[in-house]
Amino acid sequence: AQSVTQPDIHITVSEGASLELRCNYSYGATPYLFWYVQSPGQGLQLLLKYFSGDTLVQGIKGFEAEFKRSQSSFNLRKPSVHWSDAAEYFCAVGLSGGYNKLIFGAGTRLAVHP
Amino acid sequence: DTAVSQTPKYLVTQMGNDKSIKCEQNLGHDTMYWYKQDSKKFLKIMFSYNNKELIINETVPNRFSPKSPDKAHLNLHINSLELGDSAVYFCASRRTSGGDNEQFFGPGTRLTVL
Numbered sequence: 483a484q485s486v487t488q489p490d491i492h493i494t495v496s497e498g499a500s501l502e503l504r505c506n507y508s509y510g511a512t513p514y515l516f517w518y519v520q521s522p523g524q525g526l527q528l529l530l531k532y533f534s535g536d537t538l539v540q541g542i543k544g545f546e547a548e549f550k551r552s553q554s555s556f557n558l559r560k561p562s563v564h565w566s567d568a569a570e571y572f573c574a575v576g577l578s579g580g581y582n583k584l585i586f587g588a589g590t591r592l593a594v595h596p
Numbered sequence: 597d598t599a600v601s602q603t604p605k606y607l608v609t610q611m612g613n614d615k616s617i618k619c620e621q622n623l624g625h626d627t628m629y630w631y632k633q634d635s636k637k638f639l640k641i642m643f644s645y646n647n648k649e650l651i652i653n654e655t656v657p658n659r660f661s662p663k664s665p666d667k668a669h670l671n672l673h674i675n676s677l678e679l680g681d682s683a684v685y686f687c688a689s690r691r692t693s694g695g696d697n698e699q700f701f702g703p704g705t706r707l708t709v710l
Contacts, residue, residue: 514697516698518701520637524703524704525686525701525702525703525704526686526701527701528698528700531697531698533697570637572639576697576699582697583629583641583644583652583654584629584631584639584641584688584699585641586638586639586640588636588637588638589637589638589639591637
């Protein structure tokens with residue numbers, strides 16, 4: 483069955499530090515991969531997505547993610563975190579074909595220390 | 597503004613009541629979804645409609661009945677509300693053809709059942 487694992491439930495970093503949020507997926511075919519961010523009490527905003535081509539994708543707010551097929555991973559990175567990045571981050575797999583539903587990971591809550 | 601909108605934003609009701617949540621998108625998309633986010637922030641697909649036809653129906657109690665009067669609207673009616681129905685419900689939409697599989701999410705409806 484398809485699944486998405488975000489191993490880190492909660493991460494705390496200092497403002498200005500680098501960030502990497504991990505995401506591993508299990509899916510037999512070529513996946514569509516997404517990272518969404520949810521600020522407290524807000525909806526989901528797409529940070530970036532991977533469908534094909536260059537395995538390093540750039541997103542909004544200075545985020546990037548790298549697709550590694552051999553590791554079934556799609557980790558999210560940011561070189562310097564800002565206090566406003568504190569939020570819940572969700573990795574998702576979009577199942578190819580049909581009307582593909584999204585399978586979400588459990589989320590990683592990011593706290594940023596000043 | 598072009599967006600996915602949901603009403604109401606908050607809904608507080610008693611057990612046993614019947615309630616509806618409405619979703620509208622003006623993005624010209626042809627597929628719409630309902631997701632449920634539980635108290636642990638876990639997001640799970642419930643339903644999907646394409647051109648007013650039900651195409652995804654996960655294992656959701658039949659107290660939940662989605663209705664799509666047209667491509668731009670997908671409503672969710674819940675009968676005999678239970679405490680466990682308390683959650684945030686997100687609507688999303690997507691363009692199926694020629695699209696990049698990105699789903700656009702509404703702001704969510706926080707349902708509290710007392």
